[in-house]
Amino acid sequence: MTEPPSSTGDPNPVVDPGATGGGPAREADPPTGFIPPQPPPGYPRDDVPPGSPASGGPTSGGPTQDGYTQGGYTQGGYTPQGGPTSGGPTPGGYAPGGYPPGGGYGAGGYPPPGYLPPPGPPPLGYASADDKTWALIAHFGGAALVFITAFFGWVAPLIALTTKGNQSPTVRAHAVAALNFQLTWTIVAAVGAITVCFLIGWVILPAAWLIGVIFGIIGGVRANEGQLYRYPLSFPLVK
Numbered sequence: 001m002t003e004p005p006s007s008t009g010d011p012n013p014v015v016d017p018g019a020t021g022g023g024p025a026r027e028a029d030p031p032t033g034f035i036p037p038q039p040p041p042g043y044p045r046d047d048v049p050p051g052s053p054a055s056g057g058p059t060s061g062g063p064t065q066d067g068y069t070q071g072g073y074t075q076g077g078y079t080p081q082g083g084p085t086s087g088g089p090t091p092g093g094y095a096p097g098g099y100p101p102g103g104g105y106g107a108g109g110y111p112p113p114g115y116l117p118p119p120g121p122p123p124l125g126y127a128s129a130d131d132k133t134w135a136l137i138a139h140f141g142g143a144a145l146v147f148i149t150a151f152f153g154w155v156a157p158l159i160a161l162t163t164k165g166n167q168s169p170t171v172r173a174h175a176v177a178a179l180n181f182q183l184t185w186t187i188v189a190a191v192g193a194i195t196v197c198f199l200i201g202w203v204i205l206p207a208a209w210l211i212g213v214i215f216g217i218i219g220g221v222r223a224n225e226g227q228l229y230r231y232p233l234s235f236p237l238v239k
Contacts (some may be wrong), residue, residue: 125226128171134164135174135223142182143216150189151181152214161238173228178219179238181231185212189230 067173126132141156161175192204215231222229 002226047102098210123226127168130169131164131168132223132226134160134168134171136220138171138175138178138219139216139223139229142178143220146182146185146209146212146216150205151186151193153212154179154186157182174223176238177231177234178216180236181215181219181234182212183237184235219238 039051146153157178165172189208195201
């Protein structure tokens with residue numbers, strides 16, 4: 001005889017296959033206080049859908065404005081090389097801080113004490129700036145002395161010749177050219193001064209003074225350009 005079903009029970013009871021031997025047994029529950037092992041930071045988790053913030057991988061949604069999500073990865077992940085925390089160069093091409101390195105002088109970009117800049121190239125037509133200075137003294141100095149005294153324009157080129165002429169062939173060439181010209185026209189001026197009483201001296205003396213000043217200035221301008229000026233009407237009294 002079959003027993004009638006209970007009126008209070010579930011007409012379709014759920015039967016655990018493991019309890020009846022009709023299927024695989026259910027895994028035992030973990031003991032109290034058990035903590036499942038967690039994957040290392042940045043390693044994707046199997047129990048979380050890919051692309052979610054908790055999966056440990058890059059967040060979904062594609063790259064943001066800077067080409068990555070915030071920080072490149074979620075917290076605990078990795079930062080791409082060159083990012084804000086990787087220590088590499090920032091998008092500006094400089095080290096963190098956004099400023100270019102110093103001008104090669106160390107901290108602050110200032111030269112160290114006692115620093116001397118390297119000398120510049122020599123002037124055109126001269127071995128050094130000192131040679132150019134003495135060449136200008138020979139030409140402009142002669143013109144200035146003729147303008148002031150009318151008879152001593154040869155003093156400046158003579159000083160340049162004796163001071164620097166033995167050390168620099170260039171200075172010697174300029175000084176000799178200016179000295180021969182000024183000596184020539186000093187002699188002409190002296191003749192004019194002697195013949196002042198004959199009226200012709202009043203023509204010779206001003207002409208000699210004017211020629212000595214004008215051509216001395218022209219010689220100085222050419223020397224400043226690095227050229228040796230060949231004075232007209234000049235006798236080679238000094239070799």
